[in-house]
Amino acid sequence: MTDKQRDVLLSIQDLHVWFELRRFGFGHAGYVKAVDGVTFDLHFGETIAIVGESGCGKSSLMKTILGLNKPTKGKVIFENLDVGALSGEALRQYRAHIGYVQQDPFGALAPFMNVQQILEEPLLINGVKDAAERERRVRKVMEEVKLTPVDDFLHKFPHMLSGGQQQRVVIARAIILEPKLVVADEPVSMLDASVRVEILKLLRGLQEKYHMAVIYITHDLSTVRYFSERVFVMYAGNVVEKAPVNSIVHNPKHPYTAALMDATSDPDANNALTMRELPPGEPPSLVNPPPGCRFHPRCPKRIENLCEVEEPYDLQADDHLVSCWLYK
Amino acid sequence: MNSFKRNLQEILKYPSAIAGSLIILLLVIVAGIVLATIPYSEAIRLWRGGEEVWYANPQYAPPAWINYFRKEKLPVSFSLDSLETDGEKIVTTFEDVDGTTSRTNITYTFDFQADVVPQEMSLYFDAVYVSKQPFVSIKWITPDGRELRVGDFGVDKRMTYRLSQDEKLKRRLGGVVPMVGLFADPNSETGVPLKGTYQLVLESVSFEKDSSIHAEFVFFGQVFGLAGTDHLRRDLTLPLLYGVPIALAFGLLAALGTSVLTMIIAAIGAWYGGWVDELIQRITEVNLVLPFLSILIMVGTFYSRSIWTILGVTVLLSIFTGGIKGFRAIFLQVKESAYIEAARAYGSSDIRVIFKYLIPRMIPLLIPGLVSSVPAFVFLEASLAILGLGDPVLPTWGKIINDAQTNAALYKGLYYWVLEPAVLLMITGLGFAMLGFALDRIFNPRLRGI
Numbered sequence: 078m079t080d081k082q083r084d085v086l087l088s089i090q091d092l093h094v095w096f097e098l099r100r101f102g103f104g105h106a107g108y109v110k111a112v113d114g115v116t117f118d119l120h121f122g123e124t125i126a127i128v129g130e131s132g133c134g135k136s137s138l139m140k141t142i143l144g145l146n147k148p149t150k151g152k153v154i155f156e157n158l159d160v161g162a163l164s165g166e167a168l169r170q171y172r173a174h175i176g177y178v179q180q181d182p183f184g185a186l187a188p189f190m191n192v193q194q195i196l197e198e199p200l201l202i203n204g205v206k207d208a209a210e211r212e213r214r215v216r217k218v219m220e221e222v223k224l225t226p227v228d229d230f231l232h233k234f235p236h237m238l239s240g241g242q243q244q245r246v247v248i249a250r251a252i253i254l255e256p257k258l259v260v261a262d263e264p265v266s267m268l269d270a271s272v273r274v275e276i277l278k279l280l281r282g283l284q285e286k287y288h289m290a291v292i293y294i295t296h297d298l299s300t301v302r303y304f305s306e307r308v309f310v311m312y313a314g315n316v317v318e319k320a321p322v323n324s325i326v327h328n329p330k331h332p333y334t335a336a337l338m339d340a341t342s343d344p345d346a347n348n349a350l351t352m353r354e355l356p357p358g359e360p361p362s363l364v365n366p367p368p369g370c371r372f373h374p375r376c377p378k379r380i381e382n383l384c385e386v387e388e389p390y391d392l393q394a395d396d397h398l399v400s401c402w403l404y405k
Numbered sequence: 406m407n408s409f410k411r412n413l414q415e416i417l418k419y420p421s422a423i424a425g426s427l428i429i430l431l432l433v434i435v436a437g438i439v440l441a442t443i444p445y446s447e448a449i450r451l452w453r454g455g456e457e458v459w460y461a462n463p464q465y466a467p468p469a470w471i472n473y474f475r476k477e478k479l480p481v482s483f484s485l486d487s488l489e490t491d492g493e494k495i496v497t498t499f500e501d502v503d504g505t506t507s508r509t510n511i512t513y514t515f516d517f518q519a520d521v522v523p524q525e526m527s528l529y530f531d532a533v534y535v536s537k538q539p540f541v542s543i544k545w546i547t548p549d550g551r552e553l554r555v556g557d558f559g560v561d562k563r564m565t566y567r568l569s570q571d572e573k574l575k576r577r578l579g580g581v582v583p584m585v586g587l588f589a590d591p592n593s594e595t596g597v598p599l600k601g602t603y604q605l606v607l608e609s610v611s612f613e614k615d616s617s618i619h620a621e622f623v624f625f626g627q628v629f630g631l632a633g634t635d636h637l638r639r640d641l642t643l644p645l646l647y648g649v650p651i652a653l654a655f656g657l658l659a660a661l662g663t664s665v666l667t668m669i670i671a672a673i674g675a676w677y678g679g680w681v682d683e684l685i686q687r688i689t690e691v692n693l694v695l696p697f698l699s700i701l702i703m704v705g706t707f708y709s710r711s712i713w714t715i716l717g718v719t720v721l722l723s724i725f726t727g728g729i730k731g732f733r734a735i736f737l738q739v740k741e742s743a744y745i746e747a748a749r750a751y752g753s754s755d756i757r758v759i760f761k762y763l764i765p766r767m768i769p770l771l772i773p774g775l776v777s778s779v780p781a782f783v784f785l786e787a788s789l790a791i792l793g794l795g796d797p798v799l800p801t802w803g804k805i806i807n808d809a810q811t812n813a814a815l816y817k818g819l820y821y822w823v824l825e826p827a828v829l830l831m832i833t834g835l836g837f838a839m840l841g842f843a844l845d846r847i848f849n850p851r852l853r854g855i
């Protein structure tokens with residue numbers, strides 16, 4: 078926990094997001110339990126990182142917060158608003174309160190619109206009728222993300238920009254409505270290594286300037302220190318460890334987090350930034366997750382007759398919350 | 406749009422696209438000129454008109470230019486009117502002293518260089534008198550200077566005199582049909598016509614003060630004008646020219662209506678999914694097994710053959726076809742694009758997503774398909790007309806072929822009658838097809854990356 082006591086902006090309560098699997102288009106064939114019982118609070122102006130392997134449900138969690146997915150069970154409360162209960166126009170308006178930075182910047186920009194058109198869209202949709210006012214705000218936000226000189230970029234189409242510049246446009250679009258929360262879903266994983274740090278620093282700078290809350294999603298633990306105050310580690314639809322960033326880097330508690338840290342601190346080469354080699358074994362099926370602790374088939378510290386039988390719950394270990402029987 | 410300009414520049418790299426565009430441009434220009442010079446009502450009046458409009462044309466006459474391809478030249482039709490100032494004729498009028506009797510001489514002069522005699526020669530008289538008919542006597546002067554008496558008779562107010570039907574003339578010519586007799590070369594035994602300058606001289610006397618006489622001489626050759634004539638003596642240039650705007654309008658409107666509506670409906674289905682999508686899919690499947698042409702024929706037979714009705718039914722039946730499945734497949738893919746997810750995240754409504762994000766992505770795919778589908782619709786309209794289900798009032802290419810067919814044109818060897826509209830149909834189809842193929846090649850590589 079941070080020392081400052083702040084109001085809760087977003088509260089996730091026992092959230093489940095399941096996707097129904099259908100056989101031949103109708104017959105029911107089970108659920109993909111992409112998010113399976115996640116609980117946390119996010120405060121005004123706070124930054125958190127969500128870390129986990131690809132496919133563990135990070136994007137599903139984010140899309141539910143954005144109101145793009147419906148919660149199967151549990152609640153998403155944003156400033157006293159029950160997001161899961163919204164529909165139609167109210168949902169549409171709610172979505173505009175959250176900035177969204179996607180993974181693939183080129184895919185995130187309509188190829189047939191130029192930068193000005195792209196940045197004007199959120200303004201147009203959210204009732205900024207005056208064209209001069211729109212242009213003023215577009216120019217201002219372009220200065221903020223350092224797409225300067227503005228006139229050089231205003232009429233460019235996405236394919237004329239570099240990956241880094243495209244991602245700056247995406248960030249500009251995410252903050253143009255001055256949201257209280259920005260969700261950045263692996264914002265640098267598809268960029269050249271050389272521009273990753275630049276983009277993360279930009280996001281960090283904007284976060285500090287505007288006191289936005291940011292949820293930074295990544296599969297790369299090495300980048301979380303640029304950012305967040307707290308780190309949530311996700312595994313197979315569950316958050317398995319919640320901890321302050323400094324403490325998690327030096328003292329991971331959950332065996333899965335420890336494995337991630339080992340992979341990241343690997344002194345050898347670029348592999349350090351990916352986590353393909355560790356931990357051994359495959360991520361589990363989200364349709365039929367392993368019983369008990371979902372990590373037990375891959376866990377080196379597994380406790381026989383307990384881990385594969387009973388599901389661990391959040392246990393306090395120093396300033397960490399860890400979902401692991403080791404801390405009972 | 407910027408990328409649009411780039412695509413246009415790329416078009417110039419394809420010779421087939423340039424050729425196709427030129428053909429289309431030419432057709433459009435012709436259509437514009439036709440519509441500007443022949444008003445719709447006038448076109449219909451001429452097309453529906455009978456003898457009174459077309460009396461001066463020969464029947465079943467191929468176009469004059471076929472002489473370039475023939476060794477044995479056919480005589481070209483023409484007419485000379487004593488009232489009009491052009492043409493080779495001389496009109497002289499003498500008045501008597503008392504002011505009642507007057508003489509008018511009309512001389513028609515023409516050059517005859519064909520190897521075949523004409524179908525017919527006629528005089529259309531227009532006489533003004535109260536009770537006493539004017540009297541006319543007609544002479545035929547051959548190139549070698551012989552003078553033949555053709556006929557002498559009193560002229561009615563409106564009267565047609567056909568030389569070939571004059572039995573007396575036939576007797577005077579020794580029993581041969583007048584057309585052969587009048588043109589026969591006396592030194593030839595095979596009966597080939599004598600070439601040179603002929604004259605037909607009318608000497609008339611009128612017996613009243615304000616009496617007058619006019620006559621139009623019509624030479625019904627074996628060939629006529631640029632396009633020839635049909636069974637009703639109609640000049641085929643009219644339907645051939647007027648068919649251009651009709652074919653273009655039908656083809657383009659049907660293609661545009663079909664593609665745009667198909668795309669919008671496919672987008673709506675793909676976006677909303679669920680029962681909306683199911684409904685569209687089922688309608689498409691049912692429509693695909695319905696016999697398209699039979700429905701059109703039924704509509705044409707029992708309801709209306711108006712081109713607008715047929716156009717509407719065509720578009721309606723063409724929306725729910727394979728195209729909708731193709732569009733849907735791509736829309737389902739585009740629907741998952743990150744930029745559409747982003748648009749929803751900043752609050753776009755469904756309608757805005759469909760029209761501002763889904764459909765614009767499809768335009769590059771739509772254009773080649775639209776252009777390529779024009780010929781099919783042009784041919785469809787022609788086919789219906791050939792089957793006798795064309796618009797009953799409009800002069801169109803299909804209608805010409807239909808007339809040709811009912812008059813056994815090919816059996817009679819009147820190939821021009823079928824070939825002229827067929828060639829125009831082919832050129833039109835070719836123009837759009839060539840442009841469409843090129844556009845497909847230009848636009849589609851970009852689409853593979855959706």
Ligand SMILES: Nc1ncnc2c1ncn2[C@@H]1O[C@H](COP(=O)(O)OP(=O)(O)O)[C@@H](O)[C@H]1O
Pocket residue numbers: 096097109110111129130131132133134135136137138363
């Ligand atoms: N709309 C959906 N329908 C069905 N399954 C989905 C859907 N979205 C995500 N999933 C599944 O949920 C799981 C988690 O995916 P995702 O949240 O994208 O993971 P991450 O972002 O951590 O890589 C994956 O197995 C994925 O296939």
Ligand code: SF4
Pocket residue numbers: 331332333370371372373376377378379380384389400401402403
């Ligand atoms: S609960 Fe058991 S299996 Fe799961 S992480 Fe802890 S020790 Fe390993």
Ligand SMILES: [Mg+2]
Pocket residue numbers: 132135136137262263
């Ligand atoms: Mg993801």
